[in-house]
Amino acid sequence: MKKLVxxxxxxxxxxxxLAQAPAPATIISAAQVxxxxxxxxxxxxxxxxxxxxxxxAPGYTxxxxxxxxxxxxAVHPAHAEIMIVxxxxxxxxxxxxxxxxxxxxxxxxxxxxxxxxxxxxxxKGDFILVPENVPHLLLPDGGALxxxxxxxxxxxxxxxxxxxxxxxxHAADIPAMIEKARAAVPASARFFGGDTLLALGGxxxxxxxxxxxxxxxxxxxxxxxxxxxxxxxxxxxxxTVTNPKDTGANIDGDDMAGDADHPMKAxxxxxxxxxxxxxxxxxxxxxxxxxxxx
Numbered sequence: 001m002k003k004l005v006x007x008x009x010x011x012x013x014x015x016x017x018l019a020q021a022p023a024p025a026t027i028i029s030a031a032q033v034x035x036x037x038x039x040x041x042x043x044x045x046x047x048x049x050x051x052x053x054x055x056x057a058p059g060y061t062x063x064x065x066x067x068x069x070x071x072x073x074a075v076h077p078a079h080a081e082i083m084i085v086x087x088x089x090x091x092x093x094x095x096x097x098x099x100x101x102x103x104x105x106x107x108x109x110x111x112x113x114x115x116x117x118x119x120x121x122x123x124k125g126d127f128i129l130v131p132e133n134v135p136h137l138l139l140p141d142g143g144a145l146x147x148x149x150x151x152x153x154x155x156x157x158x159x160x161x162x163x164x165x166x167x168x169x170h171a172a173d174i175p176a177m178i179e180k181a182r183a184a185v186p187a188s189a190r191f192f193g194g195d196t197l198l199a200l201g202g203x204x205x206x207x208x209x210x211x212x213x214x215x216x217x218x219x220x221x222x223x224x225x226x227x228x229x230x231x232x233x234x235x236x237x238x239x240t241v242t243n244p245k246d247t248g249a250n251i252d253g254d255d256m257a258g259d260a261d262h263p264m265k266a267x268x269x270x271x272x273x274x275x276x277x278x279x280x281x282x283x284x285x286x287x288x289x290x291x292x293x294x
Contacts, residue, residue: 023273025235028270029267036064037064037087040052040064048071049066057225058223060150062225062269063150064149067146074098074109074111076107077133078107078153080152080203081151082149083130085127087144087146088143088145088146090145091120091141093117093120094117094137095114095134096114096118097115099115124171126168128167165200166197167200178230180195192211192214193208194207206289207287208287209287210233211282214279214280216254216277217278218241219274220250220274220275221294222274222293225271225293226269226291227269228266229289234262234263234282236262237277238260238277238278241256256279
């Protein structure tokens with residue numbers, strides 16, 4: 001028996017080291033997000049503003065924030081903050097000077113308010129990006145304000161993805177952006193039309209209108225968060241890319257073998273880790289907001 005064990009061990013040593021398998025995709029459905037919001041409501045007898053985790057990835061947390069009152073103003077010295085308004089409406093004030101600033105606590109410095117600053121009204125479906133070191137303050141209109149939020153260290157954003165700065169896209173502008181992206185599909189080498197929802201430096205949230213045919217892809221260096229803005233489709237992940245081609249940042253292919261289907265619909269979130277084969281396809285309307293992170 002000992003000889004067999006020793007032989008197996010020697011055989012293993014003679015084999016090349018196997019690459020570590022990528023982590024699986026993480027999916028949070030719209031129903032699960034609604035359940036988190038309901039949980040937050042139950043907790044608001046203790047505090048007016050509640051945070052719940054929607055999903056986590058190495059170095060990143062996508063949070064649900066359920067707000068029913070004025071929260072302290074804040075500055076994030078080393079992080080930009082992305083917000084998606086899932087429900088409700090509020091006045092968002094940005095810029096100016098943080099009043100009554102506290103000592104730094106984690107990723108934030110809080111204060112009693114903002115001196116100066118520019119107010120703007122935000123509603124359900126808006127996408128907002130607050131740059132690092134910019135004071136900001138949210139005041140709900142009266143009902144509950146529900147946000148999906150994420151802090152992103154600027155140094156961790158993939159280089160070259162940002163483009164011209166764009167700090168807000170209003171929900172009222174998205175239908176025209178969807179139509180523009182849909183019209184671009186026939187000429188797209190990657191079988192989807194796209195536009196920019198938010199951009200700053202290396203940070204970019206893109207809008208993607210997906211078609212029935214998609215390219216299977218592996219991102220070598222970055223993971224990808226996706227949020228379904230409209231419609232429904234499928235985001236299969238895993239398996240092996242067929243007919244792979246190395247494009248530099250990605251390995252693209254015609255399809256995947258041995259993958260698992262993930263039916264997705266409006267309001268769903270998914271995180272695809274780096275190294276995991278995936279694609280996104282639909283026979284109808286399927287519109288994603290996408291964010292690459294390192």
